[in-house]
Amino acid sequence: MSHPGKARALLATLRIANAPSVVSNVFLGYMLGSGLLRLRPDIHGLDFEAPVLIATAGLLLYFSGNLANDWFDRKWDEERRPERALPSGLFKPGSYLAGALSCAAAGTALAFFQGAACGICALGILAFISIYTRFHKVAIWSVLPMGLCRAGLYFLGATAFWSKAEAIGDAGYDPAKFLAGALLTLAIPASGLLSYIAGLSLSARYEGMSDAPPGPRVVSKAMLIIPLIAMSCLFVADAGSPWIRVLGMAPFAVWLALCFTHFAKPIPRYVSALLAGIPLVDLIAMAPLAWWAGKPWLAALPFGAFVLGRALQKLAPAT
Known part of the structure; x- marks a missing residue:
């Protein structure tokens, strides 16, 4: 029987509280993939098998990154975060490396099973994970x-829908021309999520400081507001x-205001609140998309991910 401390430490390593937001990101990507083809899921049928498989792939890639991150940072954590699993001796470093490689391989395999484009997206995500893991403490x-x-999770979800070659043809598009334009269009909401995560990460860099410098905090706040524009501009006309x-x-704006005020200090509390708000970024786009698709209840998924993620933060820390 495993020690309860080890189980909680592993959940903290996996950042389990952030897992619902990964599912939300991938599912929004899947729905955007449908929307860019101008297909209504209520008419053409919403396939849940594909988004479940690709969300699982996204989770495996996410867990891989977290395991690799803690494995790479084990020396740094010995000095500054000795309570973490590896510095405290709860797990051997080799087990984390093996887990990271296994999750990466399984996630990539699932993505390629869904389609070549999905697999390429998974490889791209792994490349960015590697860059972040190598440089996040020094740059x-x-x-x-x-x-x-x-x-990249938006692209992972969207390409899962586009992997149905007949869907592109049935909509009257030339596949090559469609993909070129659709990827550029998808980059607009993706830039909103990128900005939010980068702003959040900028704040998290100063998590261990009692008095963070004001400059990066101002820049990070500006980046955190960008999703209000980027996530909604696709739906102005449609x-x-x-x-x-x-x-x-509204939910994102209200939660962000609470983060800037009620949850502003200390920084770990602020960062945890921002992490919980990731699915609310998705909700900005999901609400009009779900309405247009004739299934407004789909908007409950990102909101449910927000509620579940916040609850899971009581089980294990999100950072």
């Missing part, structure tokens, strides 16, 4: 590959009633 620009890891867009933006 402030490493917040960008961290953001690209998350933004979403129908303006109140749907407002409904999607």
Whole structure:
């Protein structure tokens, strides 16, 4: 029987509280993939097998990155975070490395099973994970590959839908031309998520400081606000009633205001609140997209991921 301390330490390593947001990111990507083809899921049928498989792949890639991160940082953690699993001796470093490689291989295999484009996205995410893991302790620009890891989940989800070659043809598109334009269009909401994650990561760099410098905090706040524009601009002409867009933006705006005020200090509390808010970034786009698709209840998924993620932070820390 495993020691309860080891179980909690492993959940903390995996950042289990952030797992619901990974699922939310991938599912929004899948829905965006449908929306960019102008297909209504209520007419063409919403396939849940594909998003479940690709969300599992996304989770495995995410867990791989967290295991690799803690394995790479074990010496640094010995001095500054001795309570973590590896410095405290709860696990051997080799087990984390083996776990990271296994999760990476399994996640990539699942992605390729869904389609070549999905597999390429998975490899791209792993590349950004490697860059972040190598440089995040020494270079402030490493917040960008961290953001690209998350933004890549939108592409992972979208390509899972596009892997159905007949869907592109049935919609009357030439596959090559469609993919070129769709990837550029998808980059708009992806930039919103990238900005939020980079701003969040910029704040997290100063998590251990009692008095963080003001400059990076100001920049990070500006980056955290960008999703309000980037995530909603695709639906200005197509979403129908303006109140749907407002409904999607409101929870994120309210939560971000609470992060800037009620949860602002100490920084670990602030960062945890921002991490919980990742699915609310998705909700900005999901609300009008779900309404347009004729299934408004789909907007409950990112909100549910927010609630579950916040609850899981009581089980294990999110950072």
